[in-house]
Amino acid sequence: MSYSNLTIANMQEEVQRLSTNWQTLLDAMPEMVFLLRDDGGVEYMNRSAKACFGFPCNDQAAQSLHAVGKRCQEQLGNRGKGTESGNVGTVESIIDTTPVEYSSVPFVGYTGEKLIMLVMRDITQRKKFELELLQFNTSIETILQQKIGELQASEEMRNKLMRQVNSLKSQLGHHHSADKMVGRSRKMRELREMIHQVSGSDATILITGESGTGKELVANLVKATSNREDKPFLKINCNAINDSLLEADLFGYEKGAFTGATARKIGKFEVVNGGTIFLDEIGDISPRMQVALLRVLQNGEIIRVGGNEPVQVDVRVIAATNVDLTQAVKEKKFRLDLYYRLNIINIDIPPLRERKEDIVELVSYFVNHYREAFKKEIDFVPKSIISRLLEHDWPGNVRELENLIQRAVLMAKGKMITEADLMFDQDPRIEQKGNDSYEIDAKLGLTPLKSIVADFEAVIIRRALDKFSGNVATVATQLNIGKTALYDKMKQYGISAKRTKQKGKG
Incomplete structure (x- = not known):
């Protein structure tokens, strides 16, 4: 064998070795890699790409890649005139039925042919999160109930969901570091x-x-x-x-x-x-x-x-x-x-009673804030507590809710807030009505009869508790109502006999 033939053979071996090396390197990448020819055909797919789309690709995937290749040729050609590499950045698309994002660069094969390299990622999971965000915005109450159920199931799942929700919220429009308002209603x-x-x-x-x-x-x-x-x-x-x-x-x-x-x-x-x-x-x-x-x-x-x-x-x-x-x-x-x-x-600014779907997020925010401030280990708010907060009218708005949660976190003895820890403020609007009158004129035409009667009933119960120093059994007897039924109504209206007793002692 002549010296020239030997050199050519060595060069061919070197080319073959280099080709094997870069293919091995590309097969080790978790991202999908494609090499597309000028006609849009697939010259090469790495292992990740084959695992996702099969080899050879099905007709629909091949058609999608062909369209991507044509688009990349046009964009690379236009941008390549003014830049050194012609890189067109990251683009989202659908290959077959799989949502992906990809970036493309021109690539020259070892035999000199001009190809386009696509580095592609499957973004199915991210799209799933974006869909969850859309559902969060359009059906907040349903999502909240679902999340509460999941939070009760597992602490690990609670932490995972909190990270996901925070990540999704950061993608909402109009986000600013100075925005300290809580609520996505x-x-x-x-x-x-x-x-x-x-x-x-x-x-x-x-x-x-x-x-x-x-x-x-x-x-x-x-x-x-x-x-x-x-x-x-x-x-x-x-x-x-x-x-x-x-x-x-x-x-x-x-x-x-x-x-x-x-x-x-x-x-x-x-x-x-x-x-x-x-x-x-x-x-x-x-x-x-x-x-x-x-x-x-x-x-x-x-x-x-x-x-x-x-x-x-x-x-x-x-x-x-x-x-x-x-x-x-x-x-x-x-x-x-x-x-x-x-x-x-x-x-x-809307009052809290007109955006009650924000109460769960507000409660989470205040619990996190005050458990750090008071060095508490509270990590759970029962569904019964949330339901009670959703029923309250919140005349003091967010400030009243913050005060309530601050007291509850401070008074809590374990890792969760209980009914005994909730102490609602007395409605200042009721105090303004005086001791012997209940004004209904302002409510007529604006408030349903059921709500007016409920407010009146709450006033009667509060005054009876004041009169009898918070003795629920005596009040039940005087009002001719069962003790259990009275407790149910007190719970409904956020009335605490304990606070009445404390007020009487003061």
């Missing part, structure tokens, strides 16, 4: 969409809602998603500061404006110039403060206490109140022109 999704829609402007925002709904959380998210995110942000509770002090605090004062004013003082509006100020409890400010605030909103200027010269400021105002400002305007307690200036954009 339809009303909460609409609230988040509203916030993200209006936060980018500099328009004044009025946040309304009942006490305890989380108006400050909304204000925080508005600021964090606005164009003034990196600018100063101050929060003022207008109801916590004396009126004259509030004016000086917000607008500043000149030297000699009043006793003790020994030097000029810059107010909050000047300090936060360029940023955002949050005025909570805006419905409680005095007529004089209303005039001063109107000047800021109309002209962008303030006048320091004791001064005459206006000072220009650039501040975005976010206001909040649980007062019905329209009624306050009718009663001449609030200026109509200021109301219009504040109410350019109104964000109304």
